[in-house]
Amino acid sequence: MSGSSAGHLHAYLAGSGRDGQGRLAADVLAFSDEELEAVHDYIQWLFPLTTRSAAQPHAPVLTQGEIDAIRADPRAAETLRKAEERIRRFYRNTAWWLTPYDHNHLRITRILHSLKLLAAPEDAQRFYRAILQLHEEAGSPVNRRSLRFWAQAAGEATP
Template identity: 55%
Template sequence: MSTGPIHAFLAGTGRDGARRTLADVVAFDDARIEGVHDFVQWCFPLSEASRAVPGAPVLGSEEADAIRADPIAQEGLRSALARMTEFYTRTDGWLRAYDHNHLRITRILAATRRLLGPDEAAAFHAFVTKRNEDAGSPVNADSLRYWGSALRDA
């Protein structure tokens, strides 16, 4: 049984604030991933309010515990992580000095570390930093520091 709306969403039994299921979001094409800005907070929840999307859910400690204890919610989070990895593999628009995706990546790293563990967060971090390096390192140093901090500050 779910302990909150984020848990239900990640477990595939709930809907986000726009009435989408996790399966709906994971099925987004790359243009929708890039252009829609209110799904990331549901897929990768944090314990602080989003400044980019007012009204987005905030992850409480009980709900975080429930997600960590639920293999179905864990797999839901992994499917969202896999979709974002696919997006960052196939697209290059985020590989520039400043881009909203840099904030998304920080969120993904922090949520992944807290809910799936440091190894999965470190693997995603290694992936995005390698993509950046392979593109000539266009991402600004502040974003890179935030990404590193997200691995340490869960």
């Protein structure tokens, strides 16, 4: 990660920083379901990881210092909680992702990894159980590979 992006993710999740498009986290959390589906550059900011995104290679990458700062900051923790809640609502409200293959399957894997890393394993497991329930209620349309990735990301037994 370049020095210019150090601290950007913490500031963004704490509510004072803006993403690469100039949006606050609150702006993204106010997106409609259609916007959440169509816009592809917000997920790396709301649910960052320590690895570079193949889909958005210019998105910042977490450092250990930022992970520690985000975990210690109640404002960042609150944004993560709101982001998880909003994205869970998005998946509950929509069926676009309930197909064998969909870009949202990658997003779900990212969200699970990020929650486990920045919030708590229990938060990732709660999100995983909610997604799995929606999947099962829809007749289990998601491919087994995605299901395995989700289980591993959440720290659950592989289906």
